[in-house]
Amino acid sequence: MTPVTVFARRKVALFGLGGSGLATARALIAGGAEVAAWDDKPESRDKAAAEGIAIVDLTQADWGQFASFILAPGVPLTHPQPHWTVGKAKAAGVEIIGDIELFFRERTKLAPKAPVVCITGTNGKSTTTALIAHVLGSAGRDVQMGGNIGTAVLALEPPSEARVHVIECSTFQIDLTPSLQPTVGIQMNLTPDHLDRHGTFEAYGAIKERMVSSAEIAVVGVDDEPSKQMARRRAASGRPLVKISGEQPLDEGVFAGITANQGKLDTRIVEVRDSRPRVVANLAGIGSLRGSHNAQNAAAAFAACAALGLSVEEIAAGFKSYPGLAHRMxxxxxxxxxxxxxxxxxxxxxxxxxxxxxxxxxxxxxxxxxxxxxxxxxxxxxxxxxxxxxxxxxxxxxxxxxxxxxxxxxxxxxxxxxxxxxxxxxxxxxxxxxxxxxxxxxxxxxxxxxxxxxxxxxxxxxxxxxxxxxxxxxxx
Known part of the structure; x- marks a missing residue:
């Protein structure tokens, strides 16, 4: 667990008592906050109350007493219409944030240079997140993986300069994380999705781009036009950028080259630095990374792991031992x-x-x-x-x-x-x-x-x- 001490001795409201909501409540309480929790489902409230979490009817509460309002990412912030709690928080001038924001605030307090890799995109997020965590772990790094995949972020061990957090981020989570600033931020690709929650494709993409804009090192897929435009804007800022592709050669960055070899397809991961290309991995024979979509995932994972100091040999070895995700190829x-x-x-x-x-x-x-x-x-x-x-x-x-x-x-x-x-x-x-x-x-x-x-x-x-x-x- 990562105890959230930044709200010690302060009152906070929390809505949504599913898995991440419960983890957030526990972390806030462990850090010394006074939590007023609520959920529209009686069974969720009962489960939280059985753990000793204070259940407060937020429909009747005085919102002026709260220092912050933590909203579960599955609850509508803007579309198709804001949840009723959002209106109450805004009327009272209370900030609305999520669990990943709490994590980043705690990181700023405890270990501002703690390495954090965040991954977003329409497709490939989960595989890329799991692959990066596996490669880092197989190279002997202390790794914590969670967020939109598996474990809620505040149920992970606290940030530390000796520990790497690998966090999958949905747009719902990014929208609730104003302090988002990963060491490496990865934007995989962008196609229409969740438009019922974001209103327009442009709004959806703008939320994804926050990851690109805020990261110390941005890794951006350029196989779709909206992401390509994000990469151009990042490049214009002069801040570090690694372009990735699963479909085309690049003049700089990391891409997949697919060639026929004795009737089978070899997928080679190629890194180009200072206009000099070199093959850094071969995915041939790795069943868990078959397919052109996994070529982009592997390119992103290589870029992230290399940015964190792993050698080509360590990354290639991690690819070979990657077991894959259950239920995904x-x-x-x-x-x-x-x-x-x-x-x-x-x-x-x-x-x-x-x-x-x-x-x-x-x-x-x-x-x-x-x-x-x-x-x-x-x-x-x-x-x-x-x-x-x-x-x-x-x-x-x-x-x-x-x-x-x-x-x-x-x-x-x-x-x-x-x-x-x-x-x-x-x-x-x-x-x-x-x-x-x-x-x-x-x-x-x-x-x-x-x-x-x-x-x-x-x-x-x-x-x-x-x-x-x-x-x-x-x-x-």
Whole structure:
């Protein structure tokens, strides 16, 4: 835990008693603050009260007594309309901040030079965060990882010059962190997302750019135009910038070069300094980093770790031992030449696109509760599909898409257990040589048949592991 001492002997209001809210309340109390906590859900209030956290009805409270108001990132700050607590805080002139702001204030007090890496972007945040933490840890650094991934930031150990914090940041969190100033700030990419919470794409991007603007060293992806513009503005400021790309060579920065090698694709990470390029890592054979999207993730991780003083050899070794994230292009294991991939976290077509570009001859399990647009945007990748297996509520819609296209064989499996058995049967009977994949990448939310994508992915893993002849990956 990081006790928040900057509010010692002062009263603060807190709304939102989920995981990060509870961690924030504990940290404030441990630091000597008087916390008035509230949540709209009675069960959340009861859970907090059972821990001894003071529950105060903020609808009736005197807001003038509070030094600060800490808002959970999942609660609307501006759109579609501000939460009622936001109006009360503003009316009373009380600042509105989040848990990561508390972390940075405590860092300023305890150890202003403590290294902190913050990662944001529309896609790739979680993998890049986990990869950086793994590489640093494998090189012997004291690492704490959290934020929007896994552990709430204030549940981590306190900042120290001998410890590196690696923090995934959503726009919701950045919007509540006016003192954000990471040692290394990474902006991966930008495509429309969460517009219901930010109003416009421009507002969404402006929040992301705060990371680029405030970091001591900015690492910025340049594979999309909005992020490229952020990099140009950062470069114009004269402050340190490392450009990264998973798709194109760069005159300065870190990029991925993808070449064919004996029928397989080698992805080499290339660093260019003073116009001199050098290969610093090769992702060939690293199943947890396959695919062009992971090339950008690896480029970002290399740039961050190099900025923190790791050697090329240490970073390359960390890449090789990286186990990957559960449910995100997770290689479970094999039966012969058939590899089984758990990509349950792909809950929309954009996420599934990354998987469909990573393999040929795919036996694709998809379906669930469809998002707007379905799988229409994936048509250009249908040539990679050997056969599809439809599950859940989207079956009729996706069957219609396949019928209209006419190039994809499919069957209606209905449930995941039926789909796994059928896909394994067909993949093992496929003639030829070379790797083929049974891929769960649903392009859908899970809510029609599973409570969340984690439960769906765990079920897939259990079904695959029960198949005769299955050999688990050493990293699974």
């Amino acid at each position: 997770e290689e479970l294991g094999r039966i012969g030449r058939v590899v089984f991939i758990n990509d349950s976290k792909a809950t929309n077509a954009d996420s599934t696109e990354k998987a469909l570009t990573s393999f040929r001859d795919i036996f694709w399990i998809l379906g669930g509760k469809a998002k707007e647009g379905g799988i229409e945007s994936l048509r250009r990748y249908f040539r990679n599909i050997a056969k599809a297996y439809l599950i859940g509520a989207a079956s009729d819609e996706f069957a219609g898409t396949f019928d209209e296209d006419g190039s994809v064989a499919y069957e209606r499996s209905g449930t995941l257990d039926v789909a796994v058995a059928a896909a394994a049967r067909d993949a093992l009977a496929q003639p030829g040589e070379g790797e083929i994949a049974v891929l769960l990448s649903p392009a859908c939310a899970s809510y029609d048949q599973f409570p969340n994508f984690e439960v769906r992915g765990d079920r897939f893993r259990a079904l695959v592991k029960a198949l005769p002849g299955f050999e688990p990956s050493s990293k699974s």
